[in-house]
Amino acid sequence: MKHITLLYPEGQCNLSTIACILGTVEIFSRAGEYWVQAGNTPRYRLVVAATVPKTQYVHNLVALSPETYIGDIAKTDLIIIPSAMPGENTADRQVMFDWINRQYKAGAEIASMCSGAFILAATGIMDGRSCSTHWAFADRFRNMYPEVNLHSDKLITDEKGIYTNGGAYSFLNLLIYLVEKYYDRQTAIFCSKVFQIEMDRNSQSSFAIFTGQKQHGDTMVQQAQAYIENNIDEKISVEGLSSKFATGRRNFDRRFIRATGNTPVEYAQRVKIESAKKALESTRKTVNEVMYEVGYSDVKAFREVFRKITGLSPQEYKNRYNKETAGKY
Template sequence: MKHITLLYPEGQCNLSTVACIIGTVEIFARAGDYWKQQGNKHKYKVVVASTAPKETYIGNLVSLKPDVYISEIARTDLIIIPSAMPGNPTTDSQAMIDWISRQHKAGAEIASMCSGAFILAATGIMDGRSCSTHWSYADKFKETYPDVHLHSDKLITDERGVYTNGGAYSFLNLVIYLVEKYYDRQTAIFCSKIFQIELDRNSQSAFAIFSGQKQHGDDMVQKAQDYIEQNIDEKFSIESLSSRFAVGRRNFDRRFIRATGNTPVEYAQRVKMESAKKALESTRKTVNEVMYEVGYSDVKAFREVFRKVTGLSPLEYKNKYNKEARAGY
């Protein structure tokens, strides 16, 4: 029988951590029952492991008691890191990070859920690898772990036995993905039906809310960001924008990228698309009306940028999120 360790990261837990742990335990238990019902032998043992014998109430609502302590686990086949609040490592969390590193060197695969990617990245294992995390943590993650290739649009990454996923309750999609990896496709389909989790979701782009990196201290870039955000309907060139702030185009680009993580063009596109998304979600405006309001006159260009940002066409997005549009009003 193989061994799966679900970590309980003391000191970094919130209610999402609890949800990840409980959801994973329940789905893997149901997968195991289904597997045995098909005439197979029991395949995996799942345990919840922590670094020390602590029970802390989370949100004054619930506490979790681990099955074992990581010091008792000599060898495991898969480590699952749940969502966890990013922060400076404590003595306990550092012990967990060191244990993850040792287990990975011994051949264990690893999966992180949501902001659990911060714990995984702290091991150094993710350097040079692809990774995902909750879109709202993308800027903080890039700043903290610049050697990791973050793909915050992806729901799941799978690279050489290391799995990561996007944010919040999309951990359920990762669990189904792991069930297919560790059992088979039919078991994954069964679990997806029982728990009503969509199979094969691969993007979190449609859920992202763009707010822009503002905590960078570059006054010129801040003014440029403000100008872009206050003139969404304007179609302007980056040359005209840089000259507005008396900065050469090359230097303007360099400072903007360093401060925000986006090129000026990308930033303007994200701001415009965020405004378009809100209009499509909450108004009866047509796609063309919204397009003109955010400074586009070319339907094809607007659709291409919108799909690049959200993973959906403008009409698909409107039908998905606008209740009145779905009802045919």
């Protein structure tokens, strides 16, 4: 029987941490029961392990008692890191990082959920590899771990025994993915039906809310961002924008990318599509009406950019999120 370690990481834990732990225990327990009922021998043993030798952790209304301490686990086959930030730079945190690194070098696979990607990245294991986390943490993550290839649009990444997933309760989709990996497709389908979790979701783009990175201190770029956001209905050219701020196109591009993580064109597209999303969610306007309001005149171009950013067509997005429209389908 193989071994799965589900961490309770001493750090910045919250109710999402507890939710990840409880959801993992329940889904893997049900998968194991189904597997045995089908005539198979038990395959995995899952334990909840503390990263600091405590007997109980209390957070708000929840008290959690880990089964063991990571220092007592010599070998494990899979480490699951729930939603949690690394916390302060303490000796206990380094013990956790060292233990994760040691287990990985010994052949263990690792899965992180939501902000748990920050803990995984802090170990150094993710440098040069693909990773996902909650879309709301994307800018912070890129600033802290520039060597990691963050794909904040992806719901799940899978690279050389490292699994990561997007935000919040999308950890349930990662669990179904892991059940298929560690049991089989049929067990995963069973769990998806029992717990009513959609299978094979691969994007979190439609959930993202674009706010733009403005904590960079470049006044010119902040002014350019404000201009783009205040003139959504205009077709903005980068040449015109750079000349407005009396700087060359190449220098303008370079400063904008360094400050925001987006090119000026990408930023304008995201601002326009975010405005379009809100209109599609809350008004009776047609897709074409919304398209014109955010500065597009070419239906095909609007649809392509909208799908690129959200993973859905404008009409699909309206059908999903507009209450009045939803009742008609």
